[in-house]
Amino acid sequence: MNKLIMGRYLPGDSLIYQLDPRGKFLLTFYFVGIVFFANNVASYVFLMAFVLFAVYLSKINFGFFIKGLRPIFWLILFTVLLQLFFTPSSHPIWHWGFLTLSKESMVIASYIFVRFVLIIFISTLLTLTTTPIEISDSIESILKPLKKVNFPVTQVALMLSIALRFVPLLVDETTKIMDAQRARGVDFGEGGLIKRIKSFVPILIPLFVSSFSIAYDLAIAMESRGYKDGEGRSKYRVLKWSKRDNVTVLVMLAVTIILLFIRSY
């Protein structure tokens, strides 16, 4: 369970790790956006080459990226099959009832597949090389302009970072409660769907109660350490934008320009 939510970050210190998280965060979204401009074999091959190059620079074992595909494997399969058999075409190779298979549909299906792989790989690269706290710092920094309209940016960022910090603790707490309930004879893996959902109620209620008591303890601890309301606080963690990050932005720009040249219109 811990692996699912938090265990994505992999400690390391290659070039990709040293990039400013704000840049990484924004450029990842940007890249996901430009993936949709690709529309021919050359452009997809080019983007794939770029992503593989970035993966190579991260010096992370390729297996971790393949693992990133696993949770949405069924979604990819479903979408690809849908494209494969339901794309209307005037020259079908194969035809059965409402299912048609054609050259175009095969091409489109493979594009969709590559698109999925590109998006998953690049976002896996972000989460593997950036700690959750760096991501929350980036979000704070990106949302900063909203301060002008009285949006409590610093408070939201602190909330986010505390939430991230308490996920492992709550996971531990859940395991403890589950063990306690098992010792009382609750069976979590048995029965139909409804029964299984019902068996989670005796976990959720104690978890709810204990998270409230943790929140209360934490609030007292924070107040005793002088936390008022987020105003007039200074920041210990700083994000530094360096030359490397400028270069990364330029590379991304070059990728965009090349992509616009080789895509077909």
Add this chain to the structure above:
Amino acid sequence: MEKIISIKNLNYTYPDSKKPAINNLTVDIYKNEWLSIVGKNGSGKSTLTKLIDGLIDADSGTIEIDGQEINEKNIWEVRTKIGIVFQNPDHQFVGATVEDDVAFGLENQGMPREQMVKEVDHALELVGMHKFKKRDPQTLSGGQKQRVAIAGVLATRPQIIIMDESTSMLDPEGRRTVLNLIQELRQQQDLTIISITHDISETELSQRIVVLNDGQIVRDDIPRNIYDMGTDLSKYGLEEPFSDELMSTLRNSVELPESYLNEEELMKRLWKLRSNM
């Protein structure tokens, strides 16, 4: 001796309770002293901590910290003089890494970053946790977590440190390192220590013990005299220290002094006995 905390006729009753949690309590705490407050669950120990730090408001009575009476206006200033280390190390971490957490109190004061970096390093060195600076608190042992919590408190340079059952969730090893660390810091940094506990064996390093029962002080004395109460301690829901219990059993067969000895003194006495044989 100079007073640092002076509490007069303090009363507090929780909103949903009829019985007062603190009942007309008066006590003076002196600079650089290590005072232990002992009592069973519900005796009012933790309520007293919260009152001293202004986390809850007293119904009546006054609390003076370093010559200043606590009121709504000066509470934040007074709070910077007090640091509290709580019971559960996991419930007091705010930062994602050790250094971030130590910096939290300083961030709240709005300290410039360059100075903060120095203060964080200094505080972590004092508690011997400097090499764990970048670590996730989750990967530390209980004793290490409490040492980080102490660093977080020390970073803001308080005059008083309150240990609110801070060692009750630690193993004996962790407990010993934390208590010895506190003793060392008290001497080095001229700190006043108030430790709150229900386990009387944790009070050995203190200079004075206050026994709390039903929100009132029932005994206020030096440790030796408190330990000599022996089985009378159980009236207040406390267990007599192990060495004292052992002594009263041994007295039937071995000649031992009437007054309290701590574990080390008792050990010395016992091996001397054996060498006489």
